[in-house]
Amino acid sequence: MSLSSTPLPHSVIVTRLRAAGCVFAEDEAELILSTAANPAELAAMVDRRTAGLPLEHVLGWAEFRGLRIAVDPGVFVPRRRTEFLVDQAVGLTRPADGPAVVVDLCCGSGALGAALAAALGRVELHSSDVEPAAVRCARRNVAGAGEVYEGDLFEPLPASLRGRVGILLANVPYVPSEDVELLPAEARVHEPRVALDGGDDGLDVLRRVAAEAPRWLAPGGHLLVETSERQAARAEETVARSGLRARVVTSDELYATVVIGTRPGTGDGR
Known part of the structure; x- marks a missing residue:
């Protein structure tokens, strides 16, 4: 099995996010895991987040008043x-x-x-x-x-x-x-x-x-x-x-x- 087909363990994602300064690493890891469609996408999302991309741009959406709002890169994230x-x-x-x-x-x-x-x-x-x-x-x-x-x-x-x-x-x-x-x-x-x-x-x-x-x-x-x-x-x-x-x-x-x-x-x- 190739590395690209092996999902990153939750603990590894949390460790990487914490090392990158993500205060809510546990919560972010859960969101990324639940959003990624496959192991390759999961790895890419973790890479983007640890590089400093806003979580909402990594996920492609932000929760706002109970809705999932699509948020593309370069677009203001609703607070x-x-x-x-x-x-x-x-x-x-x-x-x-x-x-x-x-x-x-x-x-x-x-x-x-x-x-x-x-x-x-x-x-x-x-x-x-x-x-x-x-x-x-x-x-x-x-x-x-x-x-x-x-x-x-x-x-x-x-x-x-x-x-x-x-x-x-x-x-x-x-x-x-x-x-x-x-x-x-x-x-x-x-x-x-x-x-x-x-x-x-x-x-x-x-x-x-x-x-x-x-x-x-x-x-x-x-x-x-x-x-x-x-x-x-x-x-x-x-x-x-x-x-x-x-x-x-x-x-x-x-x-x-x-x-x-x-x-x-x-x-x-x-």
Whole structure:
């Protein structure tokens, strides 16, 4: 029997992952073992992980709000803390009134829109991202649930959505430019900088989204943006300056901070 046809023992995988600095080596070994289709693929996956590739890129998927989200190399990996943003969006919708009109900007893998569609059952979902690799990945993840467009923020969206959007998800990049080099190598090296770098103070993309959001939101519609705890006050002010009613919600458990901006008016934005 050739070496390529002999599966690596669990103990060997754990040892190699620990030596490479993987804190959760036992858990990662189980995931890799359960994903690999054959011994050769298993060995290749372990090699990629020990070389520093993010676990989700090695597996080809990330778990997000109970879903397996396809994540290709070079695509931003959805973070567990961002589940809190989707939770807030779910709480702001009333499915009994009909499908919510949802826009997911900076959609990356499409995880947020896919998770919201799964939670609500029916939505009119429109997602966009500037990265071609992300768009290809998102189209796989939201297939059958919505449309994915390639372009900068609102630019590629159909004009017919203006004034109709009930939920506007925007997981914008918010790491200050000078802090990007301080990120773990898994993010800094293997994820697109455009998905991480938020400009000098981390709020450049948020400012652009907030400035345009009132023209796209329906009366009573909501903008939801993730940010950091230290940026929360300035992010809230930015959203409020656009004419939206702004508030900050947090989750200590997920270490998550979300700014919600609501367009004044009657109705709930559907």
